[in-house]
Amino acid sequence: MEFLKACVLCGQDAGQFQSYGRKSGYLLARCGKCGLVFVNPRDDEETVSRQYREGETSPVQYYEATAPVDELN
Numbered sequence: 082m083e084f085l086k087a088c089v090l091c092g093q094d095a096g097q098f099q100s101y102g103r104k105s106g107y108l109l110a111r112c113g114k115c116g117l118v119f120v121n122p123r124d125d126e127e128t129v130s131r132q133y134r135e136g137e138t139s140p141v142q143y144y145e146a147t148a149p150v151d152e153l154n
Contacts, residue, residue: 082122091115105147 086095090112097113098121110121124132132138144151 083125084122085110085119088112088115088117089119090117095121104150 091114093112093114098110099113101109101111101118107120109118111118
């Protein structure tokens with residue numbers, strides 16, 4: 082896992098991140114400056130690459146699994 086030290090959108094320091102909840106087992110954070118909501122910590126590059134190579138990640142499976150929650154949002 083990789084902890085972000087700054088917002089990927091505006092560059093705000095991680096000290097301004099606010100807890101925003103949890104989705105699919107991942108913690109969500111919200112930037113206190115620009116409002117971007119994102120996963121933090123997130124999977125590192127090696128983990129994501131392996132997931133795609135080994136077929137563990139599928140957009141169709143993701144959307145089917147999260148559709149009920151997404152509709153509520």
